[in-house]
Amino acid sequence: MSDDWGAIVNDQEKNLLQQVVGLKIESKTAGNASRTVSKESPGGRGDYVEPKVEASAAGEDEEQSVSKEEESLLRKLLHSKLVSTKADLEILQKDPNSPLYSVKTFEALPLKPELLKGVYDMGFNAPSKIQETALPILLADPPTNMIAQSQSGTGKTAAFVLTMLSRVNPSRDYTQCLCLAPTYELALQIGSVTEKMAKNMPNVRIGYAVKGEKIARGEKSTDHILIGTPGTVCDWCLKFKSIDPKKLVVFVLDEADVMIATQGHQDQSIRIQRQLSKGCQMLLFSATYEDDVMKFAQAMIPNNPVVIKLRREEESLDNIRQFYVQCTDQEAKFQALSNIYGAMSIGQSMIFCATRRTAHWLSEKMTKDGHAVALLSGDLDIAQRAAIINRFRDGKEKVLITTNVSARGIDVEMVTVVVNFDMPILQESRQADCETYLHRIGRTGRFGKKGLAINMIDGNKSLQVMKAIEKHFNRAIHHLDADDIEALEKIST
The missing domain is CATH 3.40.50.300 (P-loop containing nucleotide triphosphate hydrolases)
Structure with a gap:
């Protein structure tokens, strides 16, 4: 396989990026210096853009298939705020040594004071259903691998971000937590949540491995938490040797159904996962899981992962x-x-x-x-x-x-x-x-x-x-x- 194997995925990201507008997201370069990623649009949330409907002579009946990436982006746009869910969670626990209890307050979790303050500053008053179930497991020692499903807007991103921020050691000058997202925009959204939650942790560096971020061959990434897209991250890990996968303590696949169901992303995610140490905590989060994708996810994550699923209403x-x-x-x-x-x-x-x-x-x-x-x-x-x-x-x-x-x-x-x-x-x-x-x-x-x-x-x-x-x-x-x-x-x- 060619070294430039992320090119196709990057082209997909570029096409999707042109479609997604109306987002203004805070992100940072290395060293925690803020920058704003903004896109002008006549149609953000709640703004109606009257579509021009012109039936073509050919293909007017044909509907082009909506990609998993587009579905994922649409869900993110529709659930920009935390929403409640009444759906029951089904917990399939394989490891009898991992904790199985829920919490009703963030104080009941082993969080550093500065991280707890960041949570409250973001407006989280109490854990959501997915958070109250998943966080005690995610934050326990020794670390537990997890496959978790929760609807968009129910706080799943905050759950794995809290896990990364709890595991990171700012005194170590290398990348320790890696989060993969299927698209550029989703990576920036995750980064925005991470930066806000870490605002009282000035020594934690958060970086991006996405198209447009450059790193020289052999140059080591010093960002403690790195959020990126599969093609770029793969290049940084395997081609440029900027990240040592063996040193990662947390590896996250967000929108895992998109990653796994998309062939290019699937191959890249597997190649990265194979480089991880046995002690690395591996997490797959997603809003949806088809049965064949869930089977693959369970095969991909070793060491008896805890599986949290929504009961299908x-x-x-x-x-x-x-x-x-x-x-x-x-x-x-x-x-x-x-x-x-x-x-x-x-x-x-x-x-x-x-x-x-x-x-x-x-x-x-x-x-x-x-x-x-x-x-x-x-x-x-x-x-x-x-x-x-x-x-x-x-x-x-x-x-x-x-x-x-x-x-x-x-x-x-x-x-x-x-x-x-x-x-x-x-x-x-x-x-x-x-x-x-x-x-x-x-x-x-x-x-x-x-x-x-x-x-x-x-x-x-x-x-x-x-x-x-x-x-x-x-x-x-x-x-x-x-x-x-x-x-x-x-x-x-």
Whole structure:
């Protein structure tokens, strides 16, 4: 493999960097000298940027796949502040010697006074659910390896930053803690949290191994904590010999599902991990873990890691009532939808379409009918998507029309109705996509609330898809007559 193996990843970072705007992040160069990384934008959080929608002659129906990196960035933009979660944590403990208890205050943790002050200065009054469970394990001696899942905005970054700052020894003039992030912007965000938390620890140096940061071959990094992207960090470790992986005491993979699922990042992360000493504490944090990724993560981290997972709320369909409406064609589906919205009391709803063309068509039709509609499709950049989702989350629009691809990574709690204007199908086999169906309707009926899912059926194919979904989940989907106003009013109560 070529020494310049980070070039492709760096190009990916550059492309994503051009998309992410509206961020102003404090970061530092070596020696704790502050600098500001700022990007001008007409559309930060809450600022709506009206997208220009121009249907092209070719490919207008095709939605480009959203990369894991883009999903990760979108989650970060949407969860800029700490949010609470009611999801239960599942702890899979392999090491009987590691502690298993939770704390309700930061004072109950073995934190240095200057670090504790930094925590409170940042506005953390009490540990979040992930913090109160993970931190006693992370800060205990001897160090314990961990694979941890928590939603964005629940304090997972602060948890591993506290771990790094607790383990670092400022009297040693070399890099001791290394944190990998999948993109340039995410690395800067982690660095911003680290610098704020360490503001009362002036002897701790925090540096960045990202594109644009230069280091000479053979020059040793003297930053105690280094935060970077895989390609650059790999070069610094293996090509320039600026970091000695054997001296690392903490190694962190943030957004680990992105790292592991992306081939280039996966290879680079493995090469770095193989150089670590047995005593290095290895941590994988992420908002999401697919089963195959979790299996890989557990294989990658030796020595009996503690695994903390969120119980999947969306796996329960008990709180969601499911219906289908029989229609003849797309126009009939719209008429049925109009009847439903006219007769039922609907708070916020999401409508899923198979193609960009259908999403735009439906958005125009519903807007003309007087509905406050937000449209989410693949022709929007990340900042526009974040602004639109935040407006919807704030209740400025009541209806969010989206394609399935564009909706990945979105979590809006107040949705009461989900409409499948088109049933989800697998692209290659054209069979029912049960996982996507579950993920779609799982956006309603959360936290014990009643939810409603309505499926628009316009032919034998979509009916077969619905029947396959019924069979897969062993849940009946009941017929609904969209012309029966009394029936519509009844299910909305």
